[in-house]
Amino acid sequence: MIRKTPRSGWTVKRIFLALALLVPVVIYGASRVLIPAGPVGFAVLGDHADEVRAELGITQTLPAAITIVLLNRWDSLPYLPDFAAICGADCGKGSAGQISVTEMRYRRTRKTVFIHMPDFGGFDAGRACIIARVAQEFQGVRVTQALPCAPDVARRSLWQLPAGLGRI
Secondary structure, eight states, X not given: OOOOOOOOSSOHHHHHHHHHHHHHHHHHHHHHHHSOOOOOEEEEEETTHHHHHHHHTOOOOSSEEEEEEEESXXXXXXXXXXXXXXXXXXXXXXXXXXXXXXXXXXXXXXXXXXXXXXXXXXXXXXXXXXXXXXXXXXXXXXXXXXXXXXXXXXXXXXXXXXXXXXXX
16 A cells, blocks of 8 residues: 655645735835834813913923813813814713823824813913823823822823724
């Protein structure tokens, strides 16, 4: 009886499968090398932004990885159309006094924080607490601990998924 010879380990089908799996790995590796890193700066915009920047000792850099938008009224948000689109229906009357929207993008994650100053008693009365919350947001993309100042002011955190997949 003639023994059947074993099949070769690398058939044409397996070679194409290996190449198909290798292509995404090569594309990912090239993108890590060729695409520059995302923004790393900070920006403070809106009402009393100059005072907050001076108090924190930061300089404005654009594009910014973390942007703080200080508002005296939610009604002024439609005059900032880019930020109104980021905040969407989450900002407005009756919502949280501090809303943090993190837009997840490949190597370019951006965080935009909206602070409604009248919820803190206005800028003059709540100056220390507003600056403490802004400093806390600058420390990282994800804030896990609550500050003891203004515990009644809610902080809402939202994650915007990439490619228009919605929010978490």
